Amino acid sequence: xxxxxxxxxxxxxxxxxxxxxxxxxxxxxxxxxxxxxxxxxxxxxxxxxxxxxxxxxxxxxxxxxxxxxxxxxxxxxxxxxxxxxxxxxxxxxxxxxxxxxxxxxxxxxxxxxxxxxxxxxxxxxxxxxxxxxxxxxxxxxxxxxxxxxxxxxxxxxxxxxxxxxxxxxxxxxxxxxxxxxxxxxxxxxxxxxxxxxxxxxxxxxxxxxxxxxxxxxxxxxxxxxxxxxxxxxxxxxxxxxxxxxxxxxxxxxxxxxxxxxxxxxxxxxxxxxxxxxxxxxxxxxxxxxxxxxxxxxxxxxxxxxxxxxxxxxxxxxxxxxxxxxxxxxxxxxxxxxxxxxxxxxxxxxxxxxxxxxxxxxxxxxxxxxxxxxxxxxxxxxxxxxxxxxxxxxxxxxxxxxxxxxxxxxxxxxxxxxxxxxxxxxxxxxxxxxxxxxxxxxxxxxxxxxxxxxxxxxxxxxxxxxxxxxxxxxxxxxxxxxxxxxxxxxxxxxxxxxxxxxxxxxxxxxxxxxxxxxxxxxxxxxxxxxxxxxxxxxxxxxxxxxxxxxxxxxxxxxxxxxxxxxxxxxxxxxxxxxxxxxxxxxxxxxxxxxxxxxxxxxxxxxxxxxxxxxxxxxxxxxxxxxxxxxxxxxxxxxxxxxxxxxxxxxxxxxxxx
Ligand code: GCB
Numbered sequence: 001x002x003x004x005x006x007x008x009x010x011x012x013x014x015x016x017x018x019x020x021x022x023x024x025x026x027x028x029x030x031x032x033x034x035x036x037x038x039x040x041x042x043x044x045x046x047x048x049x050x051x052x053x054x055x056x057x058x059x060x061x062x063x064x065x066x067x068x069x070x071x072x073x074x075x076x077x078x079x080x081x082x083x084x085x086x087x088x089x090x091x092x093x094x095x096x097x098x099x100x101x102x103x104x105x106x107x108x109x110x111x112x113x114x115x116x117x118x119x120x121x122x123x124x125x126x127x128x129x130x131x132x133x134x135x136x137x138x139x140x141x142x143x144x145x146x147x148x149x150x151x152x153x154x155x156x157x158x159x160x161x162x163x164x165x166x167x168x169x170x171x172x173x174x175x176x177x178x179x180x181x182x183x184x185x186x187x188x189x190x191x192x193x194x195x196x197x198x199x200x201x202x203x204x205x206x207x208x209x210x211x212x213x214x215x216x217x218x219x220x221x222x223x224x225x226x227x228x229x230x231x232x233x234x235x236x237x238x239x240x241x242x243x244x245x246x247x248x249x250x251x252x253x254x255x256x257x258x259x260x261x262x263x264x265x266x267x268x269x270x271x272x273x274x275x276x277x278x279x280x281x282x283x284x285x286x287x288x289x290x291x292x293x294x295x296x297x298x299x300x301x302x303x304x305x306x307x308x309x310x311x312x313x314x315x316x317x318x319x320x321x322x323x324x325x326x327x328x329x330x331x332x333x334x335x336x337x338x339x340x341x342x343x344x345x346x347x348x349x350x351x352x353x354x355x356x357x358x359x360x361x362x363x364x365x366x367x368x369x370x371x372x373x374x375x376x377x378x379x380x381x382x383x384x385x386x387x388x389x390x391x392x393x394x395x396x397x398x399x400x401x402x403x404x405x406x407x408x409x410x411x412x413x414x415x416x417x418x419x420x421x422x423x424x425x426x427x428x429x430x431x432x433x434x435x436x437x438x439x440x441x442x443x444x445x446x447x448x449x450x451x452x453x454x455x456x457x458x459x460x461x462x463x464x465x466x467x468x469x470x471x472x473x474x475x476x477x478x479x480x481x482x483x484x485x486x487x488x489x490x491x492x493x494x495x496x497x498x499x500x501x502x503x504x505x506x507x508x509x510x511x512x513x514x515x516x517x518x519x520x521x522x523x524x525x526x527x528x529x530x531x532x533x534x535x536x537x538x539x540x541x542x543x544x545x546x547x548x549x550x551x552x553x554x555x556x557x558x559x560x561x562x563x564x565x566x567x568x569x570x571x572x573x574x575x576x577x578x579x580x581x582x583x584x585x586x587x588x589x590x591x592x593x594x595x596x597x598x599x600x601x602x603x604x605x606x607x608x609x610x611x612x613x614x615x616x617x618x619x620x621x622x623x624x625x626x627x628x629x630x631x632x633x634x635x636x637x638x639x640x641x642x643x644x645x646x647x648x649x650x651x652x653x654x655x656x
Contacts, residue, residue, distance in 0.1 A: 010452060012414050014459045017421050020429045022217045022241070023142055025387055026116055026209040029316040037101055037159065037206040043073030044096040048188045051093035051164070060127040060160040064098040073097060075206060076118070078199035078355025091165070092177060092190040097202060098160040108153030111210045115159075116144035118204025118358065118387060122171060125162040133159075138172065138419070139203070140383040140405055141426040147208075165200035167192055170415040172423045173382070173407045194382065194407045195599060196348055197588040199355035204386055214242025214252075215315040216306050221433050222470060223323040225286055229336055232284030232323035234258065234267070238275035238304060242314075251309035258321070259301045260285070266300070286336045287322030287435040289376045289397045291622075291631040296397030298322065299435075322394055322435025328472050328491055330527050331575045335399075335438065341571070341628045342399065342578025343621045344377035345370075345603070346476075346534050349385055350587035352606055358386050365608050366584070367392050373603070373614060374621030374633075379476070379494075379533060379580060382407040382444045384427050393436035401474065401494075401533075402431055403441035410447040412456040421463045428467040440464050443475040445496060449483035457486035476533040481521040492577070493522045496534035500559050506550050508558050515566035523575050531578035535563050536601040538594075541586075541611055551600075553612040560613050564620055581617065 026034045042064050046054055054060070059067040073079055075097065080089045107113055117124065121139030125132075129152065134145035151157055167175025167190060175192035192198060218239035225232055238254055254275050258267040267279040285298040299320040306315040327334045334340065347366075349356045363386070370378070376399055383405040393400050404423040409416070424442060431437050442460050447453065461473050472491035477484055487493050497503070497518055499511040515532065522530045537559040538551055545552035560581070570576035586602035589595045598606070603614045618637065625631035 012412060012417050012452060012455060012459070014463070015414070015418060017418050017425065020143075020426050022114075023116075023144060023430060024216070024219065024317060024319075025391075026114075026207045027318060029318060031212050031215075031313070031315045032210055032317070033107070034207055034209040037099065037208060038075055039099070040072045041075050041097040041099040041202075042070035043079065044068040044070050045088055045091055046094040046096065048091065048093050051166075054094065054096055054162060055125075059096055060098075060162070061130045063158065064096055064160065068096075070098075073201075074354075074357070075099075075202045076204050077201060077353075077357030078121075078203060079201040080197070080199055081353050081355055090190075092188045093166055094162050094164045095201070096160065096162050098158060100156050100158050101208075102156055103151050103153050103208070105154030107151070107210055111212055112146055112148045112215070113151055114144050114209050114211065115147045116142060116207045116209065117202065118142050118206070119384075120161065120163050120202050121165060121198075121200045121356070122167060123164040125164075127160040129158055130160075138405065138423055138426060139200075140385075141423070142204075142387065142430060159206075161202060163201060165198060166190065167198065169411055170413065170419065172405050172409075172416070172419045174409065174411070174416070192408075192590070195589050196350070196382065197355070197590060197598070199350075199588075201355075201357070203356050204358045212242070212315045214240060214306070214308070216254075216304055216317045217241035219302075219304060219317065219319055219433070221302065221319070221321055223321065223325070223435070225284065225323065225325050225336060229286050230283060232281040232286065234279045234281065234302065234321055234323065236277060236279070236302070236304075238271070238306070240275065240306065252314075253307050255305045255307065257303045257305075259303065261298065261300075281323060284323055287324040287394075287397070289335065289340070289399050290371060291374060291376055291625040292335070292338065292340075292397075292629045297395050299394060319433060320391070320394060321433070324435050326438055326471060328529065331529060333438075333472065333492065333529055333577050339574075340399070340438075340577060341624065342377045342531055342580065343624050344375045344379070344399075344578065344580045345584040346381040346580055346582045347378050347385075347584040348381065348587040349383075349389075350585070350606070355588070358388065360388065362608070363389050363392060367396050367398070369584075369604060369608060369610075370398055371396065373618045374625055376621075376625070377401065377438075377578070377580070378584065379403055379441060381476070381534075381583075384430070387430065390431055390434045390436065394434055398436060399438045400434070400436045401439045401441050402427060402437045403444060403476075406443040406446065408445050408447070409443050410450060412450065412452040417456060417459060420460055424460065424464050425467060428464065432468055437471065439471055439492065440468070440473050441475055441494070442473060442490075443486075445476060445478040446486065447479070448475075448477055448486035449479045450485075454485040458489045461486075461489035474531075474533075481518070481525045484525075487522070487526045487528070490526075491528065493526055493528050493530045494533035495519070495522055495530070496582070497532070498535065498537075500562070501537045501550075506555075508548065508555075508562055511559065511562035512566045512569075515563055516569050519566075519570050519576055520573075523573070529575050529577045531576070531580065532563075532567070533580045534582035535559070535579075536582040538596075538600040539602075539611055539613065540596060540600055541605050541609075556611065556613040557616050560616055560620075
């Protein structure tokens with residue numbers, strides 16, 4: 001009996017899952033209006049022992065303040081660090097938000113209104129004027145619903161959100177909830193193995209936007225370049241939602257135009273009624289990564305005008321498009337026909353006070369730092385980042401390894417598999433048009449040595465491939481290559497390892513050869529390109545110890561340098577395609593005795609100031625850029641030391 005049950009739970013099937021619709025980033029146009037509901041909302045923390053009380057007592061039926069005392073809460077932001085209360089920081093379960101807003105009278109006429117959340121972590125239930133509007137599970141990903149029928153026009157409306165942060169064995173990512181005895185009774189504890197704080201709340205912007213009755217619901221573009229990169233093609237496919245499409249299918253058509261950066265039209269086409277076709281751009285400017293070209297991040301604007309019969313304009317939507325190709329073999333990964341060598345970071349969306357909440361100032365600062373340090377890539381470890389940051393990456397030419405929220409995945413089961421696939425479906429759907437996205441990461445440090453990992457990751461990888469065959473698939477793996485059962489389903493192998501930190505702590509003399517042999521082991525096993533997706537050392541800013549000692553700035557610098565040596569040896573093997581430091585900046589984690597206020601492996605502090613190793617990394621990334629991509633290096637890369645011509649002393653960037 002027991003055995004039978006165990007066996008049953010091991011069987012996982014590749015089931016069909018529900019797919020997302022729409023979700024174009026809200027943009028104003030001649031036919032669309034957008035307004036944000038960001039600002040200060042009212043907030044209530046539920047009783048942890050009674051998480052469904054608000055539902056049973058109907059808190060959504062009236063102002064929250066009529067049911068419970070509320071506090072002001074900024075949106076977007078994580079709620080955890082806003083107050084001084086430990087109970088809110090560590091809260092497990094549901095919290096409630098509400099606010100009032102007006103909808104103009106004009107919105108009630110002949111159009112549709114949509115409500116869109118950039119992300120709510122982890123699960124959200126939404127009501128408008130007391131009526132259920134939408135429910136969504138999965139942090140870090142947008143969701144939307146039509147609210148035309150729920151709104152009062154030319155009047156005041158109320159939106160109520162219940163957000164649940166509980167992570168269990170079938171959520172993505174997984175967690176565990178338990179009851180433990182405390183001094184006075186019991187406490188509900190959320191535990192998780194992943195190494196970042198489980199921030200929660202309404203993390204990204206909330207938008208209301210209008211569309212015409214029949215409108216452009218989805219646009220998918222795929223780009224290509226001619227052999228010599230002189231002619232670009234943009235294949236498009238448009239999905240329309242609305243009655244005009246259903247009643248008179250054959251009469252719909254779209255006119256598409258592409259404008260260059262100067263606003264000059266460089267291509268145009270009129271679609272057939274299937275709304276699928278292609279545009280050609282002569283003398284194209286391809287989208288290039290930062291430092292791989294003198295004009296990186298070149299974006300065109302694709303304007304789509306949807307018409308009904310008799311040239312009646314229905315809808316207009318504009319999308320930025322970068323024209324580039326990706327291709328890969330068992331040794332190389334190429335963009336526009338040129339091999340890529342990644343120099344980048346693992347990162348987090350994390351900051352003081354606002355937690356994981358969208359912060360445009362922080363985002364702009366981070367991109368400035370990425371460019372200052374000469375990085376050309378980062379991985380969205382360990383979940384999808386904001387749509388605004390994806391747009392920034394497009395503009396700045398920063399390549400993205402786009403990761404879904406699966407981290408430390410274990411105990412593979414059917415519900416988990418379905419949700420994991422759904423997280424990738426939502427991610428690919430959201431990000432497929434971004435030229436900056438060059439790879440999908442289907443997991444971070446999954447337990448790929450476990451029973452079922454082979455089948456599980458075969459399903460996940462093949463599903464992702466079925467959604468998008470134009471980008472390679474990876475996962476950041478930490479089990480030894482001998483134990484791994486998932487790598488054969490990937491296109492590119494990424495591995496995480498902390499030599500001289502978790503393994504052989506303090507032993508700087510045990511880094512270089514180990515990195516070389518681990519990377520080589522992965523390549524031997526799978527015959528695929530390999531990159532190192534994490535390495536690093538916790539470093540307390542301002543702690544200086546010579547000779548280098550763990551936690552000091554000297555130690556981080558030395559750990560990096562020992563890795564650089566390994567990477568340079570590996571670079572001679574063509575299949576080694578990149579290096580990613582862990583982490584871009586210090587970030588908050590759950591409380592443990594190995595974390596001093598959080599994980600301190602940042603090259604930058606949490607306040608986004610450089611540690612000593614940042615300067616070393618900058619010299620390396622630009623040196624690589626110069627060697628691999630012939631980029632220019634900044635004048636201030638080296639500090640003047642001495643005019644000792646003829647000696648080996650490097651004193652300016654000409655010495656590189
Ligand atoms: C890892 C994880 C990352 C952690 C890091 C660390 O392997 O992928 O989430 O933060 O190690 O510093 O322990």
